[in-house]
Amino acid sequence: LEQAWPLAASPAGCRVVQRALDLATGQEQIMIAEQMRGHVRDASTSPHANHVLQKCVELLPPENLQFILDEMKGHAVVTARHRFGCRVLERLIEYCPTWQTEGLLEEVLTGASQLCRHTFGNFVVQHVLEHGTASQRHVVAEMLYADIQRLARHRVASHVVRAALVHCVPEDRQRLVTAMRADAGELADLAHHHCGSFVVREMRREMRR
Secondary structure, three states, rough: OOOHHHHHHOOHHHHHHHHHHHHHHHHHHHHHHHHOOOOHHHHHHOOOHHHHHHHHHOOOHHHOOHHHHHHHHHOOHHHHHHHHHHHHHHHHHHHHHHHHHHHHHHHHHHOOHHOOOOHHHHHHHHHHHHOOHHHHHHHHHHHHOOHHHHHHHOHHHHHHHHHHHOOOOOHHHHHHHHHHHHOHHHHHHHOOOOHHHHHHHHHHHHOOO
């Protein structure tokens, strides 16, 4: 498939490229993906080409995806805040080994306190909690612990708190629970808050484990 990049960036063409990737041999998939080289940042924020990048991540061996991570280096937080870019980052977190995504996730974790409140960025932080290492999850847990009462009530960040109560190691989960239960009045208020109530339900599930 020639001219994969211009096709990927068009509404109909992106479906053609995705179909070609599905039907191609391993070597052909690599050749198609290579045509995204030099265009990763544009592709990740394109309403069409982001689907092609995601397909590449899903189908290719991680060693053939390194150029994607290299081109995103230094831009992980901006990408995480983008409505399409966040999806590409999520696929990388899902499909690449942790040693390969470590650099990008270091950037994400540095900006985690803002990202967890962001409409799109919060999904990337949740993916770190689900697929990251114990130490990466711990960084997120520490960030949440520092402002747990406010974040547990936040329209977006409350989802990240709930994910932490599911995916973090027991010690970090217990620390978050203890912080939320420290003040009986705050806990009662949280339980009746339109966002916090869901966090309290997850907290009670954690306490029953």
